[in-house]
Amino acid sequence: xxxxxxxxxxxxxxxxxxxxxxxxxxxxxxxxxxxxxxxxxxxxxxxxxxxxxxxxxxxxxxxxxxxxxxxxxxxxxxxxxxxxxxxxxxxxxxxxxxxxxxxxxxxxxxxxxxxxxxxxxxxxxxxxxxxxxxxxxxxxxxxxxxxxxxxxxxxxxxxxxxxxxxxxxxxxxxxxxxxxxxxxxxxxxxxxxxxxxxxxxxxxxxxxxxxxxxxxxxxxxxxxxxxxxxxxxxxxxxxxxxxxxxxxxxxxxxxxxxxxxxxxxxxxxxxxxxxxxxxxxxxxxxxxxxxxxxxxxxxxxxxxxxxxxxxxxxxxxxxxxxxxxxxxxxxxxxxxxxxxxxxxxxxxxxxxxxxxxxxxxxxxxxxxxxxxxxxxxxxxxxxxxxxxxxxxxxxxxxxxxxxxxxxxxxxxxxxxxxxxxxxxxxxxxxxxxxxxxxxxxxxxxxxxxxxxxxxxxxxxxx
Numbered sequence: 001x002x003x004x005x006x007x008x009x010x011x012x013x014x015x016x017x018x019x020x021x022x023x024x025x026x027x028x029x030x031x032x033x034x035x036x037x038x039x040x041x042x043x044x045x046x047x048x049x050x051x052x053x054x055x056x057x058x059x060x061x062x063x064x065x066x067x068x069x070x071x072x073x074x075x076x077x078x079x080x081x082x083x084x085x086x087x088x089x090x091x092x093x094x095x096x097x098x099x100x101x102x103x104x105x106x107x108x109x110x111x112x113x114x115x116x117x118x119x120x121x122x123x124x125x126x127x128x129x130x131x132x133x134x135x136x137x138x139x140x141x142x143x144x145x146x147x148x149x150x151x152x153x154x155x156x157x158x159x160x161x162x163x164x165x166x167x168x169x170x171x172x173x174x175x176x177x178x179x180x181x182x183x184x185x186x187x188x189x190x191x192x193x194x195x196x197x198x199x200x201x202x203x204x205x206x207x208x209x210x211x212x213x214x215x216x217x218x219x220x221x222x223x224x225x226x227x228x229x230x231x232x233x234x235x236x237x238x239x240x241x242x243x244x245x246x247x248x249x250x251x252x253x254x255x256x257x258x259x260x261x262x263x264x265x266x267x268x269x270x271x272x273x274x275x276x277x278x279x280x281x282x283x284x285x286x287x288x289x290x291x292x293x294x295x296x297x298x299x300x301x302x303x304x305x306x307x308x309x310x311x312x313x314x315x316x317x318x319x320x321x322x323x324x325x326x327x328x329x330x331x332x333x334x335x336x337x338x339x340x341x342x343x344x345x346x347x348x349x350x351x352x353x354x355x356x357x358x359x360x361x362x363x364x365x366x367x368x369x370x371x372x373x374x375x376x377x378x379x380x381x382x383x384x385x386x387x388x389x390x391x392x393x394x395x396x397x398x399x400x401x402x403x404x405x406x407x408x409x410x411x412x413x414x415x416x417x418x419x420x421x422x423x424x425x426x427x428x429x430x431x432x433x434x435x436x437x438x439x440x441x442x443x444x445x446x447x448x449x450x451x452x453x454x455x456x457x458x459x460x461x462x
Contacts (some may be wrong), residue, residue, distance in 0.1 A: 011453075014320075014321070014426060015372040016020075016431040016432055016433060017416065017431070017432050018321070019319050019329070019414045020432055021324035021325055021327075021417070024324075024328050024416065025069060025072065025324060025327055025328055028069075028262075028328050028331050028332065029064070029066070029069030029331050030220075032063075032064060032331060032337050033063045033335075035335070035340055035341065036058055036060065036203070036337070037061040037335070038056055038057060038058045038336070038337070038339050038340035038411070039057060039339045040055050040056050040342075043093075045196070049179065050196070050380050051339075051384040051385055052384070053387075053388045054388075055066050058340070062198035064331065068086075069331060072327040072330040072331045072334065073320075073326070074323065075330055076102065076323055076326045076330050077323075077336065079330060081184065085323075087280065087283075088121045088145060088322060088419060088420075089319050089322060091145070091279060091282075092318050092319065092322070092423060093288055093315055093319075094287045094290070094455070095315070096281050096311045096313075096315030096318075097287075097290055097308040097309065097312035098286040098289060098293075098308070098377050099149060099219075099290075100307060100310060100311025101304065101307050101308050101309060101311060102254060102290065103295070104246065104297075104307055105247065105293050105294075105297035106363065107250060107251055107254050107293065107427075108152075108153055109156075110245065110251065112153070115157065116160055116161065120161065123161045123162070124227070124228075126161070127167070127220075127223060127224065128224075130154070130171045130172075130175075131170075131171045131216070131219060131220055132175075134171065134175035134176045134179065135176065135178055135179030135182070135212070135215075135219070136217055136408075137176060137179065137265065138175070138176040138178070138179025138180035138181075139179040139180070139182055139183045139184045139185070139186060139212050140183075140186070141187070142180065142183070142186040142187050142188040142191075142375075143180075144176055144180050144412070145279060145420050146265065146279060146282050147172060147173055147420075148173070148423055148424060149286060150168055150172055151168070151424050151427050154168040154169075154172035154245065155168030155169065155428055162231050163230060163231060164230050165428050165429070166430075166438055167226060167227050167230075168227060169424065169425075169428050169435075171223060171345075172221070172424075173420070173421070173424040174219070174413050177409060177410070177413035177420075177421075178215055178219050178410060178413065178446075180375075181214045181215075181405060181406060181408060181409020181410045182211050182213055182214075182215035182216070182406075182410075183208065183212070184209055185202045186375075186405075187204075189375040189379065189404065189405050189408050190202060190209050192375070192379040192380070192383075192401075193383050193404050193405065194401055195378045196379060197387055197400065197401055199397055199398060202399070203398065204398045207300075207402075207462055208402070208405075211406075213447075214449070215446070218442075218445065218446070218449070219442075222442050226438075238327075246297065247297045249296050250292070250293040253289060253292045254289050254293060257286070257289035257292075257401045258285075258289070260285050261281075261282050261286075264282065290308055291308065294307060317426065318426050321419065321422040321423065322423070324420045325373075325416070325418065325422060326415045328417050329371045329372055329417070332371055338371075342368075342382070345364045346358055346364070346385045346389060348360070349364070349389060350389065354393055354394075354458060355364070355455055355458060356397060356451045357390070357393050357395060358400075358454050358455070358457075359454065361389070361404070362406060362450060362451065362454055363407070364386070365403065365406075365407025365408055366407040366411060366447075368381070368382060368407075369415065370415050370417055371417065373417070373419065375408050378408060382404065383400070386400050386403075387400065396461070396462065397453065398462060399458060403454055406450040406454065407450070410447075411443070413443075414439060414443045416432050
């Protein structure tokens, strides 16, 4: 893969994702016509609509018109509560332009050169450290979408170290996704779910730390095994240390705004305002960095701005993937069958054995994650249903939060309805089919481990 092509959506990968998502969209549109409409009553908790358990009623509304299957991806842009979708689209366009400029100005190459110079003879240690860092930001502060700009950089670094695109994806977005689920203090999943369950914030820390270390070990083993299998024999020969040094001001300017980004990410668990606006702030940091570099690193300012715009247009096909992915959920919501699905899944668990209930709760979240990507949105939908069921069975709400956590995040890196995964694969010029084949056994293993961890938690009274 040529370095200059990294930040654009590659045609073959794009068409593959379009076909998969289009089939899902139409299949969902057909399926919802066979599910009766229904609704819970809702109440406002901290300004967010939350289900009131025991209030479900069938509503017998008319089925969704067939034509809305095809308009659903566009309805997402104006649907209530979908401002995050618009934010991600803008984020993608701005990041695409900035990454293109930073690469063409040799700034990314400069950073990678410095890393390689220090670690090229300790590359597996570097792999372990990078994976740990990406998992940690997901586990401790809930960073996930914000990792996307770093994916092309990690892919280039992996290839320079004699590995491949899969290794770059694995130690960046896959690690962040796994960390998001094997979370320790993730405010968007654990924080929200524990608040809805009336539990002390971030309580149950010790068992989650054990889970994090276990998942880290499994992922690292998976990545190292793959990297060793495909690595070139002589790393030094695989590395080209020659490159044109970037403009001094452009380099310092980029470092300044990268530091600002890291400060925002690290402070977000302690500053609620940052949690709400971090994606916007990071987009702004990259915009300022990219425009600044564009104005000083090229022959003319006009050339620099043209480079930025070309990078943004290179990411434009990713918008279609995002709209199709979120269109699947939009069909379910617009059909008024989401509450029916939640109701039937929850009632199917009533009266079961404790082990069956906690595994069922985990499966419940795992299925919901296919349609609802946002962890906090799922928490507000699911935890009010799950908590009374757990109370009736005398299963701790803490274990219910763990079931929610494990069911929420790992599959983000597997489901084709997750926009972040699709954009990352587009950046990597990799088809979803190849990603599926590479990660499917890892995902199956994680599901089995998650079930085992929940049963252990049940056994020890977690």
